[in-house]
Amino acid sequence: MLTVRDARKRYGTNAALDGVSLELGKGSVLAVIGANGAGKTTLLKCIIGLLKFEGQVLIDGIDVARKGKQARRLIGYVPQQPALHGDLSVRETGMFYADLKGVSHERAREVVEWVGLADHTEKRTDALSGGMRQRLALALALLADPPLLVLDEPASGLDVSARLELRRLVQDQRELGKAIILSTHWLEDVPYVAASALVLDQGKAVFQGPAKQLTANAAVGSKLYLRLNGHSPDAVPVIRSTAVAGAVDQAGDWLVVTCRAENKAQIVEALFSAGITILDFRVEEASVDEAVIDLQSVAGEGR
Amino acid sequence: MRAIRAIMWKELRDAVRSRWLVGYAAAFAVVALALSQLQGGDIGSQGFNRTTAGLINLCILLVPLLSLVLGAAAIAGERERGTLATLLSQPISAAELLAGKYLGLTIAVWSAIALGFGAAGFLVALFEPITDVKHYLLFVLLSGALASATLSIGMLISVIADSRVKALSGAVLAWFLLVLVYDLGAIGLALWISSSGRTLLAVALGNPVEATRLLAVLSVEPDLQILGPLGSYMVDRLGTATSAVLLLLSLVAWSVAPLGIAVRIFQSQDS
Numbered sequence: 001m002l003t004v005r006d007a008r009k010r011y012g013t014n015a016a017l018d019g020v021s022l023e024l025g026k027g028s029v030l031a032v033i034g035a036n037g038a039g040k041t042t043l044l045k046c047i048i049g050l051l052k053f054e055g056q057v058l059i060d061g062i063d064v065a066r067k068g069k070q071a072r073r074l075i076g077y078v079p080q081q082p083a084l085h086g087d088l089s090v091r092e093t094g095m096f097y098a099d100l101k102g103v104s105h106e107r108a109r110e111v112v113e114w115v116g117l118a119d120h121t122e123k124r125t126d127a128l129s130g131g132m133r134q135r136l137a138l139a140l141a142l143l144a145d146p147p148l149l150v151l152d153e154p155a156s157g158l159d160v161s162a163r164l165e166l167r168r169l170v171q172d173q174r175e176l177g178k179a180i181i182l183s184t185h186w187l188e189d190v191p192y193v194a195a196s197a198l199v200l201d202q203g204k205a206v207f208q209g210p211a212k213q214l215t216a217n218a219a220v221g222s223k224l225y226l227r228l229n230g231h232s233p234d235a236v237p238v239i240r241s242t243a244v245a246g247a248v249d250q251a252g253d254w255l256v257v258t259c260r261a262e263n264k265a266q267i268v269e270a271l272f273s274a275g276i277t278i279l280d281f282r283v284e285e286a287s288v289d290e291a292v293i294d295l296q297s298v299a300g301e302g303r
Numbered sequence: 304m305r306a307i308r309a310i311m312w313k314e315l316r317d318a319v320r321s322r323w324l325v326g327y328a329a330a331f332a333v334v335a336l337a338l339s340q341l342q343g344g345d346i347g348s349q350g351f352n353r354t355t356a357g358l359i360n361l362c363i364l365l366v367p368l369l370s371l372v373l374g375a376a377a378i379a380g381e382r383e384r385g386t387l388a389t390l391l392s393q394p395i396s397a398a399e400l401l402a403g404k405y406l407g408l409t410i411a412v413w414s415a416i417a418l419g420f421g422a423a424g425f426l427v428a429l430f431e432p433i434t435d436v437k438h439y440l441l442f443v444l445l446s447g448a449l450a451s452a453t454l455s456i457g458m459l460i461s462v463i464a465d466s467r468v469k470a471l472s473g474a475v476l477a478w479f480l481l482v483l484v485y486d487l488g489a490i491g492l493a494l495w496i497s498s499s500g501r502t503l504l505a506v507a508l509g510n511p512v513e514a515t516r517l518l519a520v521l522s523v524e525p526d527l528q529i530l531g532p533l534g535s536y537m538v539d540r541l542g543t544a545t546s547a548v549l550l551l552l553s554l555v556a557w558s559v560a561p562l563g564i565a566v567r568i569f570q571s572q573d574s
Contacts, residue, residue: 045388045574048392049391050388050391050392050573050574051573051574052571052572052573068396069394069395069396069399070394072392072393072394072395073394075392077392079388079389079392081385082389083384083385083386083388083389084386084389085313085384085386086384087317087320096309096313097393099305099308099309099312100305100306100309100310100390100393100394100395101393101394102305102394144394
């Protein structure tokens with residue numbers, strides 16, 4: 001469905017995208033991960049044909065650079081910060097984009113209802129909350145039922161329930177056979193939404209493969225901070241015995257355990273079983289920047 | 304075609320909603336009525352002709368200013384609001400987007416001119432029998448043609464400028480050059496370079512405002528004094544009919560060429 005070959009984009013001397021290639025088939029989801037400025041949005045804009053670039057992007061065999069209009073018929077795009085005409089109502093916005101895409105106004109009404117904006121159709125888009133605007137942008141992307149969805153940071157600005165809703169939506173669309181490429185810097189979303197991942201750093205692909213392998217390769221660690229009932233020395237061997245903990249350090253009153261996000265509960269359970277009371281705890285999730293640094297060091301060691 | 308139509312209708316709707324269309328129509332009507340009264344209240348058989356002659360000078364000031372500013376805001380405004388990328392991520396080409404915007408704005412400005420001058424003409428005609436409407440209608444059409452030409456220049460400025468403020472500044476500068484500086488500057492420069500007839504002809508055709516002025520004067524009262532040195536030279540050497548055709552072709556070229564260049568530049572830009 002989507003082929004990117006050696007895509008390069010430079011701004012002056014700065015390489016925003018440096019030889020990225022990828023393939024995405026129908027019914028697949030690819031998460032593009034990277035810190036701010038890594039090249040995620042640049043890659044997605046090249047796929048849409050919004051930027052001039054070197055290399056080639058094919059949408060179902062159609063070259064975006066040569067036949068942009070034809071290629072964009074097959075794409076539904078949700079930008080990072082959807083910019084809509086503020087003077088139009090939700091209903092008018094749906095109708096305007098339906099006219100642009102050549103679909104019926106009835107279809108526009110359907111998708112607006114489907115994303116939960118049925119009660120806001122007469123509201124001007126500049127009066128919508130960030131989450132509602134994001135949902136409207138999603139409705140517009142789905143208007144013509146395109147086989148490829150390009151979602152740029154779709155989770156940004158969404159609350160927890162909206163993020164869960166988004167995960168469901170991505171799964172539904174994938175099950176309908178759509179190819180989906182989405183960018184995110186929320187690493188914890190990736191295993192739930194995408195089977196494969198592409199990590200970008202300074203425009204270069206530093207990892208490309210199954211999303212599960214990403215978490216394994218990157219050795220991404222959450223930090224579990226525990227304040228115990230004066231049993232820290234006893235707790236260390238218990239934590240180590242779980243075999244899922246990485247480094248265990250003392251920081252003042254707190255015991256800091258590095259582990260994978262999914263193993264936190266196992267460590268807490270082991271402490272309970274050993275009769276060690278936890279007075280307080282907090283969790284620090286690994287950021288995508290840390291993941292990228294880990295990936296770079298892995299790549300460096302391999303060289 | 305579908306995409307062009309959608310963009311065109313949106314431009315028209317925006318023009319009506321923002322009330323500038325009605326505002327400019329009212330302004331044109333007031334100016335035309337005031338001018339007809341300033342002719343000493345004589346709105347009889349010569350009324351239209353005198354009003355028309357007076358309106359020519361006002362029209363070549365007002366219409367280019369309005370059209371250049373509207374054209375300049377067309378793309379630069381969308382770019383600044385971020386909606387340009389949203390529009391271009393749809394199945395629409397850069398050329399279609401520009402064409403839709405240009406057509407929508409052209410229809411809107413033509414409507415404002417027709418409504419404004421039409422209403423004024425109707426009111427004037429209510430009080431005196433109409434004997435010379437032809438020249439007045441021709442003047443209204445020429446105003447529309449000038450609007451189309453200057454809108455095209457405005458769109459080119461809009462595509463080149465990277466912000467709305469720069470686009471609007473560019474539009475005002477273009478208006479200043481075309482309307483105020485051109486006459487003296489271009490004629491002086493042309494005479495300095497070469498005083499040949501061809502140079503003077505190029506100067507006359509090289510500015511849509513000057514071309515409109517000459518056409519309007521030729522159609523109302525081809526007086527050599529009012530025509531000025533360029534118009535007098537053209538009529539003297541080429542005759543009224545050939546001069547009129549050349550000036551009309553110049554207006555058509557000014558409506559098409561800047562827009563064509565704008566499309567080429569727009570196609571090569573990142574969104």
